[in-house]
Amino acid sequence: MxxxxxxxxxxxxxxxxxxxxxxxxxxxxxxxxxxxxxxxxxxxxxxxxxxxxxxxxxxxxxxxxxxxxxxxxxxxxxxxxxxxxxxxxxxxxxxxxxxxxxxFLTGVSVTEPTAAQSRAAGIALGEMHRAAADFAGRRRNALDPAGWHDLATRCGADFDAIAPGLGERVRQELLWLDAHWPADLPSAVIHADLFPDNVLMLGDRVTGLIDFYFSCTDIRAYDLAVTHGAWCFAHDGSAYHADRGAALVAGYDVAFGLSEAEHIAFPALCRGAALRFLLTRAYDWINTPPDALVTRKDPLAFLRRLDFYAQATLPELLGR
Ligand SMILES: Nc1ncnc2c1ncn2[C@@H]1O[C@H](COP(=O)(O)OP(=O)(O)OP(=O)(O)O)[C@@H](O)[C@H]1O
Ligand SMILES: N[C@@H](CCO)C(=O)O
CATH class of the missing domain: 3.30.200.20 (Phosphorylase Kinase; domain 1)
Structure with missing residues (x-):
């Protein structure tokens, strides 16, 4: 609704x-x-x-x-x-x-993207980054690492009502990210929420990118990490689809590309992106009554992604 x-x-x-x-x-x-x-x-x-x-x-x-x-x-x-x-x-x-x-833009959003559709999404994201490169506007990302800490504090003891041990897992992940979050990658205006439901498609063709209401100024490669987490897993996070990951990154490379420093930081960026959606979903889970008219999104689908990213190799994520 x-x-x-x-x-x-x-x-x-x-x-x-x-x-x-x-x-x-x-x-x-x-x-x-x-x-x-x-x-x-x-x-x-x-x-x-x-x-x-x-x-x-x-x-x-x-x-x-x-x-x-x-x-x-x-x-x-x-x-x-x-x-x-x-x-x-x-x-x-x-x-x-x-x-x-x-x-109004035509197209529909896919729920189970194919590799070809993931590649098209990667190209569209890269083209958006190219087009945004000379955009002068700036907007702070409220959901940056400081924002994650704030959300985790607000969820507090309620994490463990979602899953036993979740609070401690989040605390450990925040510590890891504080120590490994890249400090000097290029920053730009990013979409920051390019899930399949925010991409309109006809077949394998992207006909529209919508819902820019999280767009902000932040690490540009973080946008690809958000998109990777959103497009390359089974909905519940239970399986990683390496073919989609390879296709998404290959598409992005065609239109924009990652530097060596961005490649190296990519696993950390993916962990941060997975934690960001785990946290916003957990916060909404705790603060939305189960009988509310909106459907609550499962935070654990992003805990499973986080677990995957914490042990994945770079070639697995990038397809090369
Ligand atoms: N410009 C557009 N052209 C065609 N359809 C659109 C457009 N904008 C929105 N829609 C349709 O409306 C739906 C809801 O839009 P949108 O995702 O922006 O809503 P929202 O309330 O901000 O949701 P959320 O943040 O949960 O994704 C989209 O899934 C899409 O079907
Ligand atoms: N894309 C977000 C919700 C809206 O930002 C999620 O799936 O948690």
Whole structure:
């Protein structure tokens, strides 16, 4: 479920009247996603996504996301632009929430990616990094190592209610990452959440990258590590698919590539990425009632990835 704020048709009509986009033909709530309310709108001219920002996205960050997506789209990346009304305003209020009208992109997200689709995702990520290289905006990553420590503290004793010994495992991993986290790799604007559900595809072709609401300035190769953890395992983390890992990295190499220092740091970056999603999922697991309408994501699926990364060899991860 992801329609928290219901917007009556009359309000939707008045909202659309500010834009030059035709008049409303239909509006359907989109079930996928957990953070914002999303509607698919059809007008007499085109299709659009209407997003109402609920609690996670800070309104003050929206100009960064808007500028980034304009910048990427101008350089040929398939990303959804925010649409301005007749006065050029992209940020509106609707149903008491900040709201934006966004370009609709075709495609569907895959749940079990193939190696060919992983390669396409790697190419799209590399192209995004190339296009973002001259983007001047900056946004701090709240989910950096300091943010992981903070989340772990907030989960505290509740970790062990998820799995016995999880709290100690997290503490040990944080110590390891504090000692091994790379200090001087190139930093850039990254997506930071490029899971398969944030990539639209038709067959083996990427038709869109969406959900940039975690994008921030951080270690560029960390973005590939996040994507590796998201694309190259069975959903529950129980098996690593080496063919997808090799294809993802090969695709990234075609479009951008890793330096020697980034290669060497890659296992540590993958461990950090796995811990980041373990922690946010654990925090949500603890703080979302089991009967809430949103489906809680399993933190242990990322503990299994972490266990894999802690013993994997570099050739296993990179396919060479
Ligand atoms: N620009 C777009 N074009 C086409 N479909 C889109 C677009 N943006 C979002 N969607 C659709 O809406 C769904 C939810 O969007 P999104 O992932 O941004 O939501 P969210 O609430 O931020 O979710 P989460 O953070 O949990 O992924 C997507 O899975 C996709 O099906
Ligand atoms: N991609 C995240 C959720 C949204 O950021 C996860 O699977 O935990």
């Amino acid at each position: 992801a329609v928290y704020t219901h917007v009556p048709a009359e309000d939707m009509d008045r909202f659309l009247a500010r834009y030059d986009v035709g008049s409303l033909v239909s509006a359907k709530g989109i079930a996928e996603g957990v953070e914002n309310s999303n509607y698919l709108l059809e007008t007499t001219q085109d299709r659009f996504i209407l997003t109402l920002y609920e609690k996670r996205v800070d309104e003050a960050d929206l100009p960064f996301f808007m500028d980034l997506l304009d910048h990427l789209a101008e350089r040929g990346c398939r990303v959804p632009r925010f649409i301005g009304d007749r006065q050029g305003r992209k940020l509106q209020q609707l149903g008491g929430r900040p709201a934006c009208l966004i370009e």
